[in-house]
Amino acid sequence: MPTPTEPARLRVGAAKSDITPSDLSGLHPMGRPFERVHDPIHLRALVADDGAAEIALISLDLVEAGDMTDVRRRIEDELGIPSDHIVITATHTHSAPRIGDVSPGALAHAGSKESLEYTETIYEAMLDALRSARAARRPATIGVGTGIADVNVNREVFADGRWILGFDQDGPSDKAVRVVRFDGLDGRPIAILVNYAVHPTVVLGTGELSADLAGVACRHVEEYFDDEAVCLWTPGTIGDQAPRIDLGLPFGAAPDDRQAARAYRAMEAQGLMIGAEAVRVAEGISRTSPAARIRAGQLTIELPCKPGENVMETMRQQDTETVPLRLSLLRFGDVALAGVSGEVVTEIGERLRAASPLAHTLLVSIANDRIGYIADDARFDRPVHSVRGCPVVRGHAESAIVDGILALLEASNP
Structure with a gap:
């Protein structure tokens, strides 16, 4: 060793x-x-x-x-x-x-x-x-790059005297397409990791099983590299992000054939935008290294629990005093995948990246669990969807995530 x-x-x-x-x-x-x-x-x-x-x-x-x-x-x-x-x-x-x-x-x-x-x-x-x-493991190199795709949009909107899920063009939205490329020593990719912040909900309501836009993006990347590489999609700060175009019907409404066809065209188009940008970024990664030391760790923090408000009927929540926040770290040299067991909002991701000592920190939502939405502290001043669906009492989750990931990073140093 x-x-x-x-x-x-x-x-x-x-x-x-x-x-x-x-x-x-x-x-x-x-x-x-x-x-x-x-x-x-x-x-x-x-x-x-x-x-x-x-x-x-x-x-x-x-x-x-x-x-x-x-x-x-x-x-x-x-x-x-x-x-x-x-x-x-x-x-x-x-x-x-x-x-x-x-x-x-x-x-x-x-x-x-x-x-x-x-x-x-x-x-x-x-x-x-x-x-x-x-x-299938073989000697490999790693490289990282970042692009932009304007597919996502903030979905928390104040309309008709209340907060709803909608389209807020001016709201916070992380449009970065973060790409990690793992190559064999022949320079051909083994795996492409894509990290992006959007809810794959374009065709929700069609009554058909689908990988939605994330599946389209991965399929495009894999086809571009002649199906020799595997494309792994990781969800970024998705808690407040919707796709720009979706089925466009009230939840529970059944679309007709034309509406469903339009939704699938939107799924293909938006997935292609992300996938094509991931390919462009991957192809532009010129510096790769075979010497990325691997480190990993996990941390579970029990946080004070609060009940959800006005959530979907299919949601269930056990009455408990605390809820487990699971944090994880996979580190390749100066590249970190920082996992959080919920749907994290944009501002927490921004705070984590600003505080991280590493050049590349990718926040991964829904890592090893999904406890609900994870809203930042300031958001609790507004009864938005990510607050109503957050199982953690105000003032606890945001700092626990940032401080916990920083602690895992510190522990991962040689």
Whole structure:
């Protein structure tokens, strides 16, 4: 194993598998049941090591992944990857199932009997994908870059005397497309990681299973690189961000064929914009390094819990005094994936990046759990959606996230 004074030698492998359910019954946690499959959904996995430490990252085309503690322990038992070196996230497409248990105090869609059975299928798929990714590991380099895509927009709007979900052109919105490229020594990409802040809700309401715009973006990246690379989507500060164009109907309303067709054209167009920008950024990354030392860690903080207000009927919340905030870190040299177990709003991401000592800090929402929205402290002056759906009492989550991630970064230093 390398010592702290010796250069790390990065190895990376990636894998992708189809997780489209064969039976859609009981699997849609939001709105009307799934009637058919529009496009397949996938699991994408990355395994990396530097000779001393090994990490795993899994991205799922699902609306949410609940408490992933049990499966991370199972991965450790069966594959030997430490559970605190594993991050599992969901793209947050609203036209796909959820998996996992709901943590005490979390505001999440309650899992059906069918979704819990589907969860076990996905856990098996995770293990298989990680085995494949590990078997495919080879010497690699890492590079990072940032672009811009104007696909997202702030969705918290004051109209008719109340706060609603809408379109706020002037509201805070992080439009950065952050890209991490892992190449083999031949210069060909093994994996492309994309981090962007938007709710994949373009086709919510069509009654069809879909990976939405995140799936389109990943498909474009993978096709561009001749399907030799795996594209992993990680959700950024999505808590207050909507796509610019969606189905455009009231929640629960069924579209006609023309409306659905327009929504899918919007899904393809917006996903292509993000995917094409990710490709442009990836192609422009000229400096890559084989010497990125890997570090990882996790931290769980019990925060005072508050009940949700005016949330969807399908949301469930156990009456508890505290709710677990799960923080995670996957670090490759000066590149950090900072995971938070909820849908984080824009301002918290901005504060974290400003405070981080590293050149590249990517906030990943819905990492290893989804407890609800995570609103910044100032937002509590307005009864907006991200506050009504936040399970944490004001004054606790924002500092816990920033201070907790900084502590994990400090602990990861040689």
